[in-house]
Amino acid sequence: MAETTTAWILKAAAGAKPGPGQLEQAEITLPDIALDQCLVEPLFGCWEGNMSHAVERDPVDICKQRGEPHVVLGNAGTVRVLAVGERVTTVKVGDLAMLFCNGVWDKWGYPIKIFGYDAPGTIGLLARRTVTHEKQLIPLPENTRFSLPQWAAFSLRYVTAWSNWHQAHNTWRVQMTIEDCPSPYVWGWGGGVTWAELTLAKFWGSRVAMISGNPKRLYAIESAGMKPIDRRLFKHLEYDMERYKADPEYKKRYLESEETFLRIVREHTQDIGVSIFLDYVGSPVIRATLKALSRQGVIATAGWKEGMKSDSVRAIECISRHTHVHTHYARYGQGRAAVQFAENTGWMPEDTPKYDIFPYDSIPQLQKEYDAGHQHSYFPIFQVNKL
Numbered sequence: 001m002a003e004t005t006t007a008w009i010l011k012a013a014a015g016a017k018p019g020p021g022q023l024e025q026a027e028i029t030l031p032d033i034a035l036d037q038c039l040v041e042p043l044f045g046c047w048e049g050n051m052s053h054a055v056e057r058d059p060v061d062i063c064k065q066r067g068e069p070h071v072v073l074g075n076a077g078t079v080r081v082l083a084v085g086e087r088v089t090t091v092k093v094g095d096l097a098m099l100f101c102n103g104v105w106d107k108w109g110y111p112i113k114i115f116g117y118d119a120p121g122t123i124g125l126l127a128r129r130t131v132t133h134e135k136q137l138i139p140l141p142e143n144t145r146f147s148l149p150q151w152a153a154f155s156l157r158y159v160t161a162w163s164n165w166h167q168a169h170n171t172w173r174v175q176m177t178i179e180d181c182p183s184p185y186v187w188g189w190g191g192g193v194t195w196a197e198l199t200l201a202k203f204w205g206s207r208v209a210m211i212s213g214n215p216k217r218l219y220a221i222e223s224a225g226m227k228p229i230d231r232r233l234f235k236h237l238e239y240d241m242e243r244y245k246a247d248p249e250y251k252k253r254y255l256e257s258e259e260t261f262l263r264i265v266r267e268h269t270q271d272i273g274v275s276i277f278l279d280y281v282g283s284p285v286i287r288a289t290l291k292a293l294s295r296q297g298v299i300a301t302a303g304w305k306e307g308m309k310s311d312s313v314r315a316i317e318c319i320s321r322h323t324h325v326h327t328h329y330a331r332y333g334q335g336r337a338a339v340q341f342a343e344n345t346g347w348m349p350e351d352t353p354k355y356d357i358f359p360y361d362s363i364p365q366l367q368k369e370y371d372a373g374h375q376h377s378y379f380p381i382f383q384v385n386k387l
Contacts, residue, residue, distance in 0.1 A: 003030045003039075007127035008363055009070040010055060012063035020056045021063075023364045028072065028127065035085040036134050040097070042125040042384040044152040044357070045077035049191065049305060050117050052371050059308055066120045074124030075101035075116035076156035077384070078148045079137070088134040096148065097137040098155045099125065100335045109331035126363065128385060135332050141343040148387070149357060153192070153349040153379035154342060156329075160302045161196035162338035163330035168276050168300035169204060171323050175296040176275070183207050185269045185294070187229070190280025190305060192349075192378035197278050198226055200347060206276075209268060216376045227268060234261040238284040241311070258288050265292045273297060283307020293322055300325040349379050358382040 008023040033039050051073045054062045063071055081095045091097050102111040103119025115136055116124025123130040140151055172184060186206040188194035198208045202225065209227035212218050213235070221228040231237075234257035243250045265274060273294030279285065282304035289299060290312055299322065317324075330338070342348050356377070358366040363382050369375050 002032070003129070004028065005030055005127050005129040007072045007123070009072055009126075010063065011070045012068070013057060013061060018057055018061060020058075021054075023055065023126070023367065025361075026070075028070075028123070030123065030127075030129060030131055031121075033083060033085050033131055035087040037085050038081055038088060038091060038132050038134060038137060039083040039129065040079040040132055040137070041082055041129055042074070042127065043078050043080060043096075043387060044149045045074050045125040045382050045384055046153045046156065047363075047366055047370055047375075047380040047382065048076050048156055049303070050075070050114070052367060054117065055367060056371075060118075062118055065118060068120070072123045072127045072130070073116055074126040075099065075103075075114055077125040077152040078140070078155070079125070079130075079132075080385075081137070082129070084134070090134040091137050091139050095137075096140045098140060098151050098339065099132070100136050100138050100159070100332060101156055102136065102329060102332065102335075105331065109333070111329040111331070114329065125384060128360075138332075138335055138339055141339065144343060146343070146348050147351050149352045149381045150348055150350075152381060153352070154339075157192040157379070158196040158342065158347070158349070159330050159335050159338050160193050160327075161200055162341070163334050164193075164278075164300055164302045164325070164327045165197050165200050165204075166334075167327055168278070168298050168325045169201070171300075171325055172276050172296070172298045175321060175323075181275065184275030185209070185272065186276045186278070187211070187265075187274045187292070188278035188280070189285055189289070190278065190303075193302060194278050194280050195221075195224075195378050196349070199224060201276070202226070203345065203347065214376065217378075229264060229268075233264065234258070237261055237288055239287045240284070258291070261288055262291055269294070276300060281305050281307070283309055286310040286312070290317070290322070293320065296321045298323045298325055300327075302327045302329070352377070352379065352381045356381070360384055 007028045009026050010021050081091050101115040103115035104113040113119040115122045186201040187209045188198050189211050210221045211229040213231035218228040236253040236257040274292050276298045279289045279301050
């Protein structure tokens with residue numbers, strides 16, 4: 001007999017021009033587990049930017065893309081394993097595990113689509129129970145010193161950061177040796193992945209700086225041993241090519257902000273520029289980001305918060321020997337390596353106080369607070385089932 005469970009679902013849009021959706025609670029039917037699958041009970045999840053994009057149906061309508069009447073989101077969290085197929089070797093019944101959200105992968109194991117987002121047929125962690133492939137679970141270290149909410153926050157953003165950092169840093173070192181530059185300048189725009197990647201860069205001896213306009217986040221950045229860069233000092237650094245051409249006042253404000261930003265970069269990098277710039281914002285800042293790069297610099301990203309497209313002058317990028325690094329989550333071995341490194345070193349987000357964890361029935365409230373910018377945490381946590 002098929003098993004049913006409660007879930008927050010996002011229904012497919014009606015009409016030719018669908019607007020934003022909303023989460024609705026419903027009963028759904030789970031598929032039977034295959035030989036290489038597991039039945040799991042989500043415990044804690046972390047609200048991710050891609051979940052908000054899906055509810056907003058921007059930049060894509062996930063339900064339409066998947067061709068399904070509704071989807072269940074949620075691709076970061078921790079689970080308890082309830083049952084396993086006969087061929088499963090990665091986990092066993094009773095294990096506590098971290099979701100590894102590679103939904104569809106290529107023949108080398110690199111992600112194409114993401115579990116609980118655009119991977120067809122996947123049921124995310126906004127369901128009380130769900131089914132995963134065995135390689136979508138990484139067992140937590142035995143007697144781990146970190147909490148389940150911490151591992152929930154770790155599972156998407158930190159694993160993404162691990163893969164992107166290794167590619168970006170290794171790319172930098174192809175051109176700039178230890179003798180050339182023993183401690184690169186690594187800066188970043190963005191949220192949780194940027195935070196994770198910059199804190200990881202510190203373990204590699206980098207000089208790191210993070211940009212934010214939020215006073216609480218600026219305090220957290222400084223408390224973590226990173227250089228806080230106050231975005232309010234260049235608040236008009238939002239590039240729009242059409243407005244730049246058509247609106248002289250907008251152009252003036254933009255250029256003033258850009259010059260302020262580049263002056264701050266020069267002051268904090270000994271007039272060299274940024275060695276590796278992590279840009280998780282996208283279109284509005286790409287022009288300034290590229291100008292801030294040092295020669296032989298690397299611009300790296302695994303996402304886009306405010307714009308998917310980027311423009312650059314190829315001649316300038318070639319002459320400056322800039323390298324553009326793009327990654328998408330990670331493959332399974334990278335995820336396991338990231339988990340072990342975190343357990344060994346303490347590379348981990350801070351624990352979330354119990355009073356800041358959203359209960360299951362309040363998940364739509366969490367979504368609204370996150371979308372409105374009222375969540376100061378880079379890692380908003382919700383609880384799905386009791387321990």
